[in-house]
Amino acid sequence: xxxxxxxxxxxxxxxxxxxxxxxxxxxxxxxxxxxxxxxxxxxxxxxxxxxxxxxxxxxxxxxxxxxxxxxxxxxxxxxxxxxxxxxxxxxxxxxxxxxxxxxxxxxxxxxxxxxxxxxxxxxxxxxxxxxxxxxxxxxxxxxxxxxxxxxxxxxxxxxxxxxxxxxxxxxxxxxxxxxxxxxxxxxxxxxxxxxxxxxxxxxxxxxxxxxxxxxxxxxxxxxxxxxxxxxxxxxxxxxxxxxxxxxxxxxxxxxxxxxxxxxxxxxxxxxxxxxxxxxxxxx
Numbered sequence: 529x530x531x532x533x534x535x536x537x538x539x540x541x542x543x544x545x546x547x548x549x550x551x552x553x554x555x556x557x558x559x560x561x562x563x564x565x566x567x568x569x570x571x572x573x574x575x576x577x578x579x580x581x582x583x584x585x586x587x588x589x590x591x592x593x594x595x596x597x598x599x600x601x602x603x604x605x606x607x608x609x610x611x612x613x614x615x616x617x618x619x620x621x622x623x624x625x626x627x628x629x630x631x632x633x634x635x636x637x638x639x640x641x642x643x644x645x646x647x648x649x650x651x652x653x654x655x656x657x658x659x660x661x662x663x664x665x666x667x668x669x670x671x672x673x674x675x676x677x678x679x680x681x682x683x684x685x686x687x688x689x690x691x692x693x694x695x696x697x698x699x700x701x702x703x704x705x706x707x708x709x710x711x712x713x714x715x716x717x718x719x720x721x722x723x724x725x726x727x728x729x730x731x732x733x734x735x736x737x738x739x740x741x742x743x744x745x746x747x748x749x750x751x752x753x754x755x756x757x758x759x760x761x762x763x764x765x766x767x768x769x770x771x772x773x774x775x776x777x778x779x780x781x782x783x784x785x786x787x788x789x790x791x792x793x794x795x796x797x798x799x800x801x802x803x804x805x806x807x808x809x810x811x
Contacts, residue, residue, distance in 0.1 A: 530748040531559045533593055534741060535586075535616055536605030537566040537578075543780030544734030549603060549741040551783035556745035556763060561599060563589040565607050572733060572775030580608065583615040590616070594623040601627035601748035603741045608643045610650035617654035627747040630659040631740040635667035652694075661697040661715075661753060662690065663740045669700050680712070680721075687714035697753055701739070709765075713757055720754065722761055727768040731779035738781065739764050 532553045539545035546562045553560035565586060569577035581589075593599065602625050607613050620628065632651060634643055643651075648671070656662060656672075666677050672693075673686035680702075687700045697715035709724030742760035743753075751759065763786075770782035784792075 529559050530557070530600045530750075531561065531597055532601045532603065532741070532744050532748045533561045533563065533599035534603045534605065534744075535563045535565060535590075535607070536603070536737065537568055537608075538564055539734070540567075540569055541571040541733075541775065541780070543572065543775075544737045545605060548734040548737040548780070548783065549605065552738045552741040552763070553745050555783055555786065556742050556749075556759075558600070558745045558748050559597070561593050561597060563593060565605075565612055572777035572779045574777065578608070580612065583611045586612055587615050587619055590619040590623075594619070594625075598623075599625070599748070601629065601744040603629045603631070603744040604655065605631050605737055605740070606633035606642065607651070607655075608647055610644075610646045613647060613650040614654055617658060620658055625658075626660075627744065628659050629661055629663065629740050629744040629747070630655055631663045631736055632656065632668050632672065633736070634671055635665070656694040656696065659694065659696040660747065661699055661713075661743065662694070663699045663701060663736065663743070664690070665701050665736065669698075680710075683712045684714070684719050687712055687719060688717075691715070691717075699743070699757060701736070709761075711757070711761065713754065715753060722757055724761055724765060727765060729768045729771055729781075731771075731773060731775075731781065732768070733775075733778045733780045735764060735768070735781070738767065738783065 534549035537545045539547050550560040566578055566580045669686050670677050673689040675686045677686050683700045687698045690698045691714045700712045702710045709726050711722045713720045739760050742763045743756045746756035746759045766785050767781040770785035772782035
């Protein structure tokens with residue numbers, strides 16, 4: 529069985545972070561492992577607390593993963609401090625990690641800054657040059673390229689700049705902020721559009737985590753980068769289209785929308801249904 533590792537923070541509500549990554553990896557056919565960068569107290573309404581692990585403990589987690597069950601791909605999510613970023617880069621280099629997908633979580637789609645300037649600098653210096661592919665949203669694309677992105681042509685120019693700067697592929701996520709669900713993959717000097725249909729679902733908590741984890745899962749299984757992106761986009765579209773509605777805020781997606789198993793069935797509580805089940809079993 530192919531394997532994948534997520535390096536990210538824990539989301540106590542289960543919709544994003546490590547929890548979303550593990551669900552996504554399982555549903556995309558790989559064995560999921562994790563190295564936790566931080567614990568968060570959060571739900572669909574927001575985050576109320578964050579407790580980071582130490583760089584030493586993060587390094588110990590990575591040592592234990594790589595020396596026992598080596599991951600075929602690695603997904604890196606939000607890492608909020610420069611010290612943790614340096615430790616991740618050190619360990620990935622030490623173990624010659626492959627198929628590294630970096631979701632450079634720096635700026636929310638609202639424009640709010642999520643990590644400090646020294647962490648952004650460390651991300652640029654240590655982690656991004658190691659990546660197979662980056663998956664920035666539009667604000668993150670602007671930060672990494674130093675350009676303003678207003679339309680598709682701007683996306684192409686910015687993605688080209690990022691790709692040349694860091695020597696990796698870039699999946700620039702358009703999202704509804706620019707052009708519905710159309711994303712641009714820029715790789716080896718060429719841009720390719722992946723067109724998607726916008727799904728009218730307000731519950732989008734964890735979409736970035738899910739997409740990057742699905743890409744990593746498919747890379748782990750041996751698919752090309754183009755194929756991995758296409759499969760990941762189809763997966764996230766299905767998860768959104770399932771229209772799961774949980775929580776009081778922006779809720780999670782249904783990561784298991786495509787699961788088909790007898791173990792998914794709920795208990796029968798209606799008395800007449802129970803009797804029919806019993807009678808059916810006696811026939």
